[in-house]
Amino acid sequence: MTSAPAIGFEYRPSRWLPRLLLATAILAMLAVLLSGLPWWLKTALFVAVALVAHRAMRRWSASPVRAAGWSGEGGWSLRLADHNDLPASLASFRVLGACILLRLRAAPLGEQVLLLAPDNSDADIRRRLRMRLATVQLDEATPRI
Numbered sequence: 001m002t003s004a005p006a007i008g009f010e011y012r013p014s015r016w017l018p019r020l021l022l023a024t025a026i027l028a029m030l031a032v033l034l035s036g037l038p039w040w041l042k043t044a045l046f047v048a049v050a051l052v053a054h055r056a057m058r059r060w061s062a063s064p065v066r067a068a069g070w071s072g073e074g075g076w077s078l079r080l081a082d083h084n085d086l087p088a089s090l091a092s093f094r095v096l097g098a099c100i101l102l103r104l105r106a107a108p109l110g111e112q113v114l115l116l117a118p119d120n121s122d123a124d125i126r127r128r129l130r131m132r133l134a135t136v137q138l139d140e141a142t143p144r145i
Helices: 016-034 039-061 123-133
Strands: 007-010 065-070 076-080 085-096 099-106 110-116
Touching: 007 123, 016 039, 065 110, 076 099, 085 123, 099 123, 110 123
Parallel strands: none
Antiparallel strands: 007 065, 065 076, 076 085, 085 099, 099 110
16 A cells, blocks of 8 residues: 655644634623623723634744645644744644644754644645544544644
């Protein structure tokens, strides 16, 4: 049996996720404002929601990963913004409709989460990844996302 072909793709953060985070944060802020809490608690929760949403959006958009590749033998590599290549391993994955969420571990970076959505990746790449991920067996101790 021949080995699976390598899959490589350029990566840029999805534009959908920050928009979804913003909509969720606005709904959470609206819920806080419409609640029966005292004004000082409403203010504190409103600010907390705003800070958490801002931090999440900045963290998501500041990904150092510019490209990723999955070799035919099963090893992952990440290309960073400074043009360095790092070996990585697949920690977990989740297929969510047309989107694929990959969690990759690279020694100096820790865990990197890549969201492949229709706005930042090719449909053929996502299809090939879904087919190949369907055959992957993760460690029993490693939870899926």
